[in-house]
Amino acid sequence: MRMERLIGIMCVLADAQRTTIGALAERFEVSTRTIARDLDTLGQAGVPLVTFPGAGGGVGVVEGFKVRRDLLSTHDAAALYAALDGLRSVDGDQAVTQLIARLVPGADENAQATASGPIALDLSSWFADGIAQEKLALLLDAVRERRCARIEYIARSGRSARTVEPARLVYKQSSWYLHAFCREREAFRLFKLKRIAALEVLGETFEPRDTPALAVSAPHAPLLLPPDEDVPGTFLVELDYDAADEFALVETIDARFLERGADEAAGVARFRTDDAAWVQRLCGFLGDLAHIRKP
Known part of the structure; x- marks a missing residue:
């Protein structure tokens, strides 16, 4: 996690003439002391840092140490920011914030221009109770840690208990789904989160399986x-x-x-x-x- 933050800081410094330790701490959601240690590490690694004393001072890099701006057009940067910001709306992991800093240099400094692109994605729930967010958070941890989950699922055939091996979370049309291997059916299934009545992430882990590609549409979807x-x-x-x-x-x-x-x-x-x-x-x-x- 620290390596990702160091790369993100380096990209911010390379794109801006100067910034402050406080601004970096707010951006990466860590303390100013942590940022100071990170800057010391970057300096020792050879990044040409420059400090500016005084009230209007801060930290930056020597002139010429810049990220090529032609790598991403304004349109490309806005589209990439929209996609990553959509992911950030459901995943509180600060790694996404750091990824934005690495891949979309200057995104925070030009937040209004970047966020005013033709597309904005917010995949979070409208409801304050965040039931969907809670399910997402639990299942996301299960996917990352390869832990089995016990669910009570309401299907067209009725309500049943399933033990599943979560592979990934899928957002399709306007709903979240869990793509997982169902041990009862001995096959991969797509479970709609709204139909999961009860959920428990187990301590049992599993070995990853070859996950099949998702179908573009449901197998029996009507025209x-x-x-x-x-x-x-x-x-x-x-x-x-x-x-x-x-x-x-x-x-x-x-x-x-x-x-x-x-x-x-x-x-x-x-x-x-x-x-x-x-x-x-x-x-x-x-x-x-x-x-x-x-x-």
């Missing part, structure tokens, strides 16, 4: 197309709904499929799919929010 795309094998679905339920409905059905005039009290959801069984499950899930018109 979901605009109503005017008459693809062979698909059929038109129309669902009636009340305007008062529109906000709740878009949590399940994309808003582009909802047709309603601004002053109309009711609307219709129209799309094409190839899976009649999925449509039946969808209607059962929606309940009173929508009523099927077609087929």
Whole structure:
């Protein structure tokens, strides 16, 4: 961990004319005494440090000791910052902060410009209780330490207890999943974190297995197309709904499929799919929010 911080400090100093020990301590979330020791180590390793006395002083490196700015364009730096900042939103490990310092020099000094890029990622929960964050933290430790976990999982077939070997955490569409080897099924499975009713990380460790690649889409995912795309094998679905339920409905059905005039009290959801069984499950899930018109 200290080596990562030393590299991060060196990148900061190489990119900026000067900074202060206090600013470095705040950036890397350590004490000023730790930063002072780190600077002493860098100096002994041959990094050409320069100190500036006085109220406006600080520490820097000799002129010419710079990171090449053409390695990353402004667009590249903003995209990389967005990805790493998204990871930082769910992983409190300061190693991510140090990684940003190494790979995106000047990110903190130009935080407004970097963070105002075309994409911003925040994967943390909206809820203050942080149930999802707690699961993520426990499972992330289990993945890193290769420790088994005991989960109580709610699947379509019912609720069951599983012992799993966590391989990695996956963020897909709008949900977190655990990709793990299930000892009961003797195969890798994808477990949605929201469906994990109980979780215990065990002391038992495991040897890593060859983890299969994740499928781009679910093996039996239905086609979901605009109503005017008459693809062979698909059929038109129309669902009636009340305007008062529109906000709740878009949590399940994309808003582009909802047709309603601004002053109309009711609307219709129209799309094409190839899976009649999925449509039946969808209607059962929606309940009173929508009523099927077609087929």
